[in-house]
Amino acid sequence: MIRFENVSKVYARGARPALDQVTLEIERGEFVFLVGQSGSGKSTFLRLVLREERATSGQVFALGRDLSTVSQWRVPQLRRQIGMVFQDFRLLPNMTVFDNVAIALQVIGKPRHHVLTTVPEVLETVGLEGKEKRMPHELSGGEQQRVAIARAFVNRPAILLADEPTGNLDPTTSIGIMRLLDRINRIGTTVVMATHDDEIVDQMRKRVIELEDGRTVRDQSRGVYGAAR
Numbered sequence: 001m002i003r004f005e006n007v008s009k010v011y012a013r014g015a016r017p018a019l020d021q022v023t024l025e026i027e028r029g030e031f032v033f034l035v036g037q038s039g040s041g042k043s044t045f046l047r048l049v050l051r052e053e054r055a056t057s058g059q060v061f062a063l064g065r066d067l068s069t070v071s072q073w074r075v076p077q078l079r080r081q082i083g084m085v086f087q088d089f090r091l092l093p094n095m096t097v098f099d100n101v102a103i104a105l106q107v108i109g110k111p112r113h114h115v116l117t118t119v120p121e122v123l124e125t126v127g128l129e130g131k132e133k134r135m136p137h138e139l140s141g142g143e144q145q146r147v148a149i150a151r152a153f154v155n156r157p158a159i160l161l162a163d164e165p166t167g168n169l170d171p172t173t174s175i176g177i178m179r180l181l182d183r184i185n186r187i188g189t190t191v192v193m194a195t196h197d198d199e200i201v202d203q204m205r206k207r208v209i210e211l212e213d214g215r216t217v218r219d220q221s222r223g224v225y226g227a228a229r
């Protein structure tokens with residue numbers, strides 16, 4: 001589903017590589033935590049999968065394609081199959097909950113009847129039924145993140161990438177968000193989540209990939225946040 005072969009990424013102003021010869025494979029249906037100190041390369045990893053950045057050397061494969069061969073005009077097509085969730089939710093502040101989710105379908109040309117049936121379904125999945133008409137500022141942080149997850153998931157992407165999705169949430173709310181991501185994973189979406197949240201990682205016991213200075217220093221199934229290596 002995602003494969004990195006000897007991938008390095010050096011940013012134009014970067015003194016050292018943000019990713020340094022990373023080789024790994026994530027299979028369809030896996031749930032993977034990416035951990036590591038600030039600056040270790042987690043976001044860079046996610047951005048390469050989304051083709052927001054290109055590898056300086058090596059090859060990144062996602063959804064069976066070598067991303068270096070995907071032309072720029074085909075990138076939006078690729079991203080339809082990859083949902084992304086951020087720490088700061090990134091909702092459109094002037095749109096209702098319904099419209100924040102609907103827009104993900106509208107931009108890819110889904111017909112109105114599809115939008116009208118699918119959006120309420122996905123809002124129910126994330127536990128927001130009855131809140132369709134609220135504005136983002138009328139929601140708690142956890143509810144805003146649920147909207148963001150609904151938006152990322154409404155198109156049933158093969159891959160869901162999450163960059164610190166619980167970073168702005170309290171521990172109890174975070175557990176609810178993790179249950180939701182776990183459920184999305186169980187119905188077939190591959191989930192890759194970058195996080196600093198040691199309690200969550202220790203509780204979930206999923207595969208843990210640890211980066212340090214852009215290199216993979218640990219890859220452990222049913223891992224914990226900070227295992228002695």
Ligand SMILES: Nc1ncnc2c1ncn2[C@@H]1O[C@H](COP(=O)(O)OP(=O)(O)OP(=O)(O)O)[C@@H](O)[C@H]1O
Pocket residue numbers: 011012013014017018036037038039040041042043044045
């Ligand atoms: N656009 C950029 N230009 C130059 N250097 C960058 C850029 N983005 C990231 N870097 C550098 O690349 C390295 C990896 O950054 P990255 O954001 O991938 O780390 P991270 O593990 O996600 O960190 P955090 O946990 O703080 O989000 C860091 O040294 C960072 O300063």
